Amino acid sequence: MTASSRRTTAARSRTAAVGAIAVAGALLLTGCGDQTEGGNDSGSKETASSSSAPLFDKLPANIQKAGVIKVGTNAEYAPMEYQDGGKIVGVDPDIAAALGKQLGVEFKFTSGSFDGLITSLNSGRYDVAMSSITDTKARQEGLDDKGKKLGPGVDFVDYFTAGTAVYVQKGNPKKINSIADLCGQTAAVQRGTTYEQALQKQSKGCTDDGKKKITIESFENDTEAQTRVKSGGAVAGVNDYPVAIDMARKADGGNAFEVVGEQVDAGPFGIAVNKDNKELSAALEEAVNAIIEDGTYKTILEKWGAESGAIDKAAVNGGK
Template structure:
């Protein structure tokens, strides 16, 4: 997302594709999201399903959402192919999955794009009903902790629907001969602030210094586009992002001539839909809806449409992240 994606390992859930990191409900974050402000674009987009009390899972929803006919979704639309803006609309894997869930639940999912590190806080203050933005499900986010174990907020529950890992991307041609995250000791790396892959760089930097090598020079940006620009210009030798995002970036940026992904994805784990811990009924309804679209094949059709089928899971889980 910074478009880091992780932006959410269970390689048995499908092919466990990759991570690739949500700030804890109060301030920090580890992988995908987490802080308090909602800066960034504030574009809204609704996945219109045609609200219907006859939908198979409508009765499972909290009455407040039944009455509203929609679920307010916080996202950071900078992570193609997961969620991004195209033609003034928020599109991608997550919006398509949300639309499919809406068919089962009988409500619309209305996406609003803001800063990634503000999603969890905005969820817990009631601005959003859920956050869906390639958010890695992990214990820190579940429990509202920062990366040092300090309590920052109430945490959130996750409904896991995808799996991905962290990937390293470099300039096309790999001029600095970077082949893995381990090669970044003493090098400058760009990343989106508040993501799990920012934490992955911090962890790697400590490994470097523990081994007597120079620390990774980490440059953290408000959004992933800035991190990409830094790598493209040569100011950073590499960027770190969610695996499906990095792959999509390498394929499409400058018609495939800007970047390439190096090495294997690491730290694979589940992406989850974040829900306020007090809203157990919504969590249960979403879990049932995810399983419903997996069972009827809609889920896999969506992933294949976006070239993200390596991240498929076989069954939804609540708080499956470690």
């Protein structure tokens, strides 16, 4: 959660990714955590009083009236979403701004803990959650990683794709070349993400092959996981692929980390919507397709160096 999947669960893969995560409970954990307002100006300037946007009439009446779609996010996953001078910026806010122009409403982002986004969405705090969240069947159905039903789940409008990536200290001192090389090692990850589950899956594979398990250190936020790797306390971290690539390019001027191996378990990122709000899901699907067709989508991804995650057409609940 990736950066698969966030944010796995795909990230940061955010590939969160943001699989098999407890959805209606709290993406593996309960508890929403303190929410930090991170205002941005990514939404359309059109409001409910101006319904000339092509897809305005597709929106539910309450959102038309409000003129705003409230978005929950975890703004720690550059280039997907992060804080810059108190403003939430990145791929997701820019895509949301483009969707806002199609729908005639503003997308207003609020940042909070990743593992509380689905809980907050289903409680009505947000209209949607958009945070590099990997669309998985488990999240759709509200299941935890053992298949236990924890809640109603959510619907996803898929708009991007990413896998899980492994990153290490610059120079790769432990000679890690893939996630399979982490058997018997310590790895750092953000809690509640699909890439945390990717590590759990790999650790079981290690023991099944007679090797030592992976010592998985899970942190509340991705910054802590990165710090652990940077200090040498963990030999590697896992994240969404686009997030890991961006981190390797920018952290300490490109001297802190490097990405090793290929991304694995690629899957779709989705905008999470309450299952009772089919009208909103349908409107968002149309809006995503509209920005793909008019070229805005491609321009946004190129701006952030995220072209590898482009899709050709939106889907609802396309995750596995």
